[in-house]
Amino acid sequence: MVEHSTHLDAVFHALADPTRRAMLGHLAERELTIGELATPFHMSFAGASKHVRVLENAGLVKRTIRGRTHLCRLEAARLAEADVWLKRYERFWSAKLDSLEALLRAEDEAKAKQVKE
Amino acid sequence: MVEHSTHLDAVFHALADPTRRAMLGHLAERELTIGELATPFHMSFAGASKHVRVLENAGLVKRTIRGRTHLCRLEAARLAEADVWLKRYERFWSAKLDSLEALLRAEDEAKAKQVKE
DNA sequence: TCTATACTAAACCATATGGTTGAGCATTCG
DNA sequence: CGAATGCTCAACCATATGGTTTAGTATAGA
Numbered sequence: 001m002v003e004h005s006t007h008l009d010a011v012f013h014a015l016a017d018p019t020r021r022a023m024l025g026h027l028a029e030r031e032l033t034i035g036e037l038a039t040p041f042h043m044s045f046a047g048a049s050k051h052v053r054v055l056e057n058a059g060l061v062k063r064t065i066r067g068r069t070h071l072c073r074l075e076a077a078r079l080a081e082a083d084v085w086l087k088r089y090e091r092f093w094s095a096k097l098d099s100l101e102a103l104l105r106a107e108d109e110a111k112a113k114q115v116k117e
Numbered sequence: 118m119v120e121h122s123t124h125l126d127a128v129f130h131a132l133a134d135p136t137r138r139a140m141l142g143h144l145a146e147r148e149l150t151i152g153e154l155a156t157p158f159h160m161s162f163a164g165a166s167k168h169v170r171v172l173e174n175a176g177l178v179k180r181t182i183r184g185r186t187h188l189c190r191l192e193a194a195r196l197a198e199a200d201v202w203l204k205r206y207e208r209f210w211s212a213k214l215d216s217l218e219a220l221l222r223a224e225d226e227a228k229a230k231q232v233k234e
Numbered sequence: 235t236c237t238a239t240a241c242t243a244a245a246c247c248a249t250a251t252g253g254t255t256g257a258g259c260a261t262t263c264g
Numbered sequence: 265c266g267a268a269t270g271c272t273c274a275a276c277c278a279t280a281t282g283g284t285t286t287a288g289t290a291t292a293g294a
Contacts, residue, residue: 033270033271034270034271034272035269035270035271045270045271046271046272046273049271049272053272065271067270068269068270068271069269069270069271070270070271070272
């Protein structure tokens with residue numbers, strides 16, 4: 001039952017940092033260079049660059065080198081994988097599905113009662 | 118634009134470990150004690166206990182102490198918060214919404230053209 | 235009461251992380 | 265050419281993380 005060798009470790013780890021989440025937010029608007037990604041944060045250029053690489057290694061960002069500038073764009077496939085993982089738990093917070101579940105459980109109990117009788 | 122002081126840091130960090138994700142998977146089946154949560158993993162009891170506390174601190178698990186055993190149950194509200202965050206990016210991987218977006222963009226361009234003319 | 239069970243706490247270790255600074259490498263531009 | 269720009273790399277630092285072991289507390293049961 002041990003879960004392993006998906007991208008989820010890297011993706012969730014990348015998302016666990018507010019700077020990196022904000023960077024993704026900016027990339028959702030448009031493609032940005034490393035410099036443009038770095039400027040909003042109170043951080044050295046090199047520090048921001050390391051965050052971008054974490055995002056890149058997680059597959060959340062793709063980089064295109066054009067001359068001396070590195071253009072980054074959002075790559076959402078891995079976010080979709082994270083979303084799929086979360087979907088497994090949707091029924092635990094979705095009221096709609098909760099009541100459906102209750103309904104099905106009630107039916108099961110009714111059937112069990114019939115069998116007993 | 119700096120994003121901060123949500124639970125997302127703790128939640129995503131908790132989800133970044135495969136042991137902890139597996140534990141949540143088991144808790145999705147039924148409530149479990151620390152011992153039951155620990156046994157599937159090649160890890161010391163104390164090690165597993167630390168993972169449970171990470172999940173608890175992230176608000177993903179609630180603990181009820183009954184005698185000497187600690188019963189844990191899944192608490193999905195924080196997973197819902199993570200899902201809400203991911204939803205912002207849904208349009209980047211959803212084909213349906215992508216084509217809707219293309220449609221709207223085409224309409225915008227048509228309008229822009231009309232204004233120009 | 236005496237012992238086994240379920241768990242936490244604390245100390246410790248190796249490695250990862252988030253940040254810095256300074257050097258270096260291409261590329262662009264005057 | 266020479267200088268400024270955009271970025272990476274390497275070294276370094278403090279702290280966090282994931283794991284261990286040993287010890288300790290409290291409850292359950294014989």
